[in-house]
Amino acid sequence: MAKGGTLGFDLPKVRNIGVIAHIDAGKTTTTEHLLYYAGAKHKLGGVDEGTTETDYDPEEQQRGITIYSACVPFEWAGHTVNLIDTPGHVDFTAEVERSLRVLDGAIVVFDGQKGVEAQSETVWRQANKYGVPRLVFVNKMDVVGANFAQTLESVRGRLAPDPVAHGKAVPIVIPIGSGGPADSRTPFRGVIDLIDMKARFFDAGDYGKTVRTADIPEENLAEARSYREKLFDELTQHDDKDLITSAVLEGQDPDPLKVRQLVREQCLARLIYPVLSGSGREHIGIQPLLDAVTYYLPSPLDRPPVSGINPKGSKKEEKRKPDSKEPFAGLVFKAAWHPNGHRFFVRVYSGVMRTNMRALNPRRDTKENVAKLYHVHADPNRGLEEVESGPAGDIVCVIGLKDTATGDTLCDTQHPILLEAISFADAVVSQSIEPESGGDKDKLGLALEALQLEDPTFIVKADKDTGQTLMSGMGTLHLEVKKHRLERDFRVKVRVGKPRVSFREMMRSPRQVVANIERLGDKPAMAMLKVSFTNFRSEKPVAVFNVVNSDENPTPVAFLAAAERALTDALQTGELGYPMMHAQARILDAKFDPQLSTEDAFVAAAIHAYRDATRDNIQLLEPIMKVVVTTPSIFLGNVIGDLAKRRGEIDGQEMSPNGELAEVTGRVPLSELFTYANEVRSLSQGRAAAAIEPHSYQPAPDSVLRQLLGE
Known part of the structure; x- marks a missing residue:
């Protein structure tokens, strides 16, 4: 939008959405295609080449993973979409948490071959926590072994086993074929829209930008009719307005507009999760996903008013509607370091945030000057677009706030409100850190302070016994990335100690x-x-x-x-x-x-x-991690035996339908897992993979306490 363009902000046509998934499910590739087809960028980037729009950070480009959530605005079918691409690696779960806190809807991406994976469950739970309506996109339908029906069943069985309590995953766009030409008699080549009963084919010559609508191939017609019948069965269970039920019972084709209206109502109520399919890599099925974002995901008006307390006097709960006539209230959901001034991303919940206004930070009881507002693209070094205001429902960037951090509220000075802060998991791993040069001590201190401002799960403190500076985070990869940022962005050479566990204490x-x-x-x-x-x-x-x-x-x-x-x-x-x-x-x-x-x-x-x-009277507690290992079944014994040696407890095992893969779920002390990601691969000839996330704190054996005390 041009400067001042937000004054024409059409709130019903705004979508604040996120893309969430397990690592390597194809989130970033999917996001690239969303931006490309919407005209927000003119060339497709690739994760493997490090040229994607949202993975702007060199660390992300080097590793081929997403670390920092990136907010990218674009237009599609007359709608304004603020899209946030989020990490799948558990070490960066805080990025997912803070994104979901301020988003209205989400796209959950699944690998069509692997189905629900460990981190898929984590992000799904996070979306449930914030009551976020979502679409399901079964990606990678072109890979060997991709199976739409199995992935759908794994979503239903593991993420929404009780449709009454959790909603039900309901297909609205199904694939034509699966796998590639070399491995399938019916390779994946297009999708079927079950609402208008048409096939969609995508021209590979222009990266899928040209979409051809055709009749459903004869060999896919019976399957499409079966899925459509199941869709109508599900929708008519909650069709209180009789939008389609009478037509379905009379054997007529219901009006597609009424079907979409009903899908939207039930998606917003989280009675259903519309399921679509495609392949980002093969440029298939992304435009129907974009359409579904505008059709079915909520605008800010469709979400409940935000709640907070009046920090002055009464302390009573107050609500703010997504209305520009209400007093201004916004949540700072992300802070990003920049050499020209820290950038703060604000979700505006009510009223209007304007340039040159004074805003109250009620947590600190300080006032901030809002000099300028921007819409910002993924890369913080470019793409700043100055705007005069950010109305309710918008996401804006402010530069140079003095006393504000992630999770803080900004609000009208005359109508104070303190919104519920974002909660984050405790850091579980620590490392000592010091500058290589004694002269860089102050420089390192300022750099660590800036990184803490960005990331609430990154904690820096002094060890009271040794005087060392300790940095703590969600995992060894998390701390490794921070070390690289110190050296690259802040030009501070550092030495770090071995990773160590962040224990807790409790009175006996x-x-x-x-x-x-x-x-x-x-x-x-x-x-x-x-x-x-x-x-x-x-x-x-x-x-x-x-x-x-x-x-x-x-x-x-x-x-x-x-x-x-x-x-x-x-x-x-x-x-x-x-x-x-x-x-x-x-x-x-x-x-x-x-x-x-x-x-x-x-x-x-x-x-x-x-x-x-x-x-x-002190009981030492150690962090216990949930470990999910996916391994070829021939290596299952190796994996289980190794977990037992690490003081692990096995909670369950599942076999894939063909018996070739096994998934083991267990709980293992973090102290036994620092090198596990590499070692589990050596147990399985490089074919097993592990997902690790915090589970709980449990009493540590006396031997661990004695070791800590040097006895």
Whole structure:
């Protein structure tokens, strides 16, 4: 859009969508074709060549995977589509999480040969968490062994086993054939639209841009009629307005417009997930997918109003509708480092975000100047398009905010609202990091600070025992990418230590302690705290409460606040240097002396209480990972035996319909998995693959604790 073009923003024709999938299912190739056919780019890029639009980062181009979600706007059939391509690798799951938080709809891509894979389940659960309507695209129908019916059944069986609770995957576009010319008597060559009962063929000479509509080939007609009958059976179960039911019962062909209306209504209600098929690599089936985005996925108006609390005074829940007349409210869902100023991506939920406005950040209670707004393409080094405003439903980029980070709310200063922040998984792997040159210490500190601003799952802190700087993340690949970015983008040469596990701590049993402080150094002092320490389950890692009853001589609020802060810090640091999990401290009683008591005395009392409560009372917890290994069945014994050696517990096994492949699911301590991705390949002549994701924290064996303590 040109500068100021957002003033003509047609909200019902806006689609904020994401492309999500398991790694290597073909998300980025599919995205390339969406952009190419929509005219947003003039040449198709290739993942293998490192020339795709959304994989702009050199690290992505080198590895052939997507790491950073990229927002790309384009036009299709009179609609504005803001499309975000997201990673499939579990180490970058935060990118998927923050994208789904602000998107209205999604395309879930599956490999037509492999069906549902481990990370497919993760992203599907994330979409469920945010109530995101979605389309299913069965990709790679041209590869050897591709099977549309089997993939459909795996989606139904593993992702939506209960249609009442989870909705049902329902085909609307089916493939003509499968596999390539060399391996199939009926190779994949086109698709059938079950709604208008027409075949679509795509001209390979212009990369599928030319689409030919034809009658369904005779040999595919019976299959198409069978799928269509099942589609109508599903749709008529919830056809309350009788859009097509009467026509179907009378044996008539229902109006395609009414069928699409019904598909849309049921997709938005998540009663169904429309299923399409194609091949990005062979340029087949992408235009029907684009049409389906405009037909069936929601506009911002189709989504519920966003909820938040009023941070001033009442703390009551408030809602904001996707209406430009409402007060402005937006969520910063991504921050990106740039040498000319950090870039912040904002989903505007209500009102209008304008240039030169002052916006409130209620979490920090600060005001930000919004100097300029942009629409931005995938590559942050180009494609900035200045706009005067971002209305409700839009995604815009702001440069140079001072006190804002990922997950923060920006809102109207006169109508404050604090939107629910994005929640992220805990980091599970740490490495020490230091500059190769002592003179680069400050430069490294600033660079690490910038990377933390971008990525909430990347944590940097000092080890209190060794003084080393530790960086923590979601996996070894995650940290490896950060190291390369430090060296490439920030020009800081660094040394890193071996990966190590990020443990957690938990108290073995509850304790109630009384701490008395009578001296601070060589000076008399006075502070008394009675504190109860217990374990509890909560979204927050630790909680500290002051429940001191008022009496004739109430303890000053400042003293109690100092004690609360000290207890919070202590619980977050832990006795062994790892954060406490599920720890709760309650200040039950306090006493002070007007002459001898100070905030420092109450801090000392809080620390004393914490040490008494945790002495010989700490349970070390280690991160347990869910491991899913797909292997040729002849190597199944090798894989299971190896997992057992790694202290793994097997949860289940599944065989493919032809018995050639096996999938093993288990739980294994992270400390046993640092080199597993390579080692599982050596167990299977390079043919097995593993997907690993965080599962839980469980008590570590005493041997692990003794090793940590150097015993």
